[in-house]
Amino acid sequence: METASNIWLTGASSGIGEALAKQLATHGHRLIVTGRRKEALDALVNQHPEQMLAAPADTTSKSDLEALKDSLGHFGDLDVAILNAGTCEYLEIAEYDSRVIEANMITNVVGTARSLDIALPALRATRAKGKPATLVIVSSSAWWFPFGRAEGYGASKAALTYFAHALRADLAAEGIDVVVVSPGFVKTPLTDRNDFPMPFIISSEDAAHRIVKGLEKGKTEIAFPRRFTWLLKALGALPQGLVDRMAASMARNNHS
Ligand SMILES: NC(=O)c1ccc[n+]([C@@H]2O[C@H](COP(=O)([O-])OP(=O)(O)OC[C@H]3O[C@@H](n4cnc5c(N)ncnc54)[C@H](OP(=O)(O)O)[C@@H]3O)[C@@H](O)[C@H]2O)c1
Structure with a gap:
């Protein structure tokens, strides 16, 4: 990431995005910050x-995004778009309702895809001037193992990661870098609602620090904390029968 980049950051009104906005500003970058809650964004901008x-x-919302399109050029050419806005809705299997799946998909997959409707032309215009341009997509490591109740969230983040990796392939020829961020548990308003143990949980400031460090080093995959993501990767690589038994046992413990 160039020094003093112009960055569009979605999901900046709380949690990881808010912490990231503050740290990026401290590092000298300029930010266009997006979320639905205007007051929270104003409080951030006032700092x-x-x-x-x-x-x-x-x-x-396509029309909301269309209305903010011109703001992406507020500080000059857009160098980086960080698409971080997301939600996590858990499924109660006894009261199965496809609306839970839909809510995760709409915000995490469709919302990110729609954000790209306006981000991509802006990044392309920057590239056309011979400058670097980077797209960052905040996914999750949650989908690396089949966690009970996470049918909607995990499916949305699996889809989002595939979306990002396929974009990386397509945009390589244009020289637009695509970075995937895959956090483990981070303490934010999103996880404050969780009533189950969250191993290796870190603060939103720590998460933001790791993302900034990864971007500064030019990494294209940023996954943390390492102990958690390695554990998930290792568990997910076991034979499917074993994964199924472990996942079912964890799901039973969470329901009891
Ligand atoms: N916390 C974790 O453990 C964890 C782990 C892995 C990945 N993540 C991912 O990290 C990202 C940030 O999550 P967080 O934990 O920081 O949660 P959070 O504190 O709830 O923040 C979510 C952000 O997304 C915004 N947002 C949600 N829906 C939106 C919409 N329709 N339009 C615009 N903005 C929207 C929210 O702003 P408004 O409410 O103002 O709209 C808020 O700023 C998410 O993509 C999440 O899936 C989190």
Whole structure:
């Protein structure tokens, strides 16, 4: 990431996005910050008024995104788009309802895809001037193992990661880098609702620090904390029969 980049960051009104916005501003970058809650964005912008612009929008709404399109050029050419807005809705299997699956898919997959409707032309315009351009997609490591209740969330993040990797293949010829961020558990308003143990949980400031460090090093895959992501990768690589038995046992423990 160039010094003093112009960055569009979605999901900046709380949690990982808010912490990331503050750290990026401290590193000298300029940010256009998006979320639905205008007051939360205004409070953030007030801390760095010279370097931040609030651009409230629902990222699932094409018209909201169209309305903020011009703001992406507020500080000059857009260097980086960080698509971080997301939700996590858990399924109660006894009351199966496909709306839970849909809610995760709409915000995490469709919302990110729609954000790209406006981000991609802006990044392409930057590349056309011979400058680097980077797209960052915040996914999750949750889908690396089949966790009970996470049918909707895990499926949405698996789809999102595939989306990002396929984009990476297609955009390589244009020189637009695609970075995938796969956090483990991070303490945010999203996980404060969880009523189950969250191993190796880290703070949103720590998560933001790891993302900034990864971007500065030019990494294209940023997964953390390592102990958790390695454990998940190792578990997920076991024979399917074993994975199924472990996953069912964990799901039973969570229901009891
Ligand atoms: N916390 C974790 O353990 C964890 C782990 C892995 C991945 N992640 C991912 O990290 C990202 C940030 O999550 P977080 O934990 O920081 O949760 P959070 O504190 O709930 O933040 C979610 C952010 O997304 C925004 N958002 C949600 N729906 C939106 C919509 N339709 N339009 C615009 N903005 C929307 C929210 O803003 P408004 O409410 O103002 O719209 C908020 O700023 C998510 O993609 C999440 O899946 C989190």
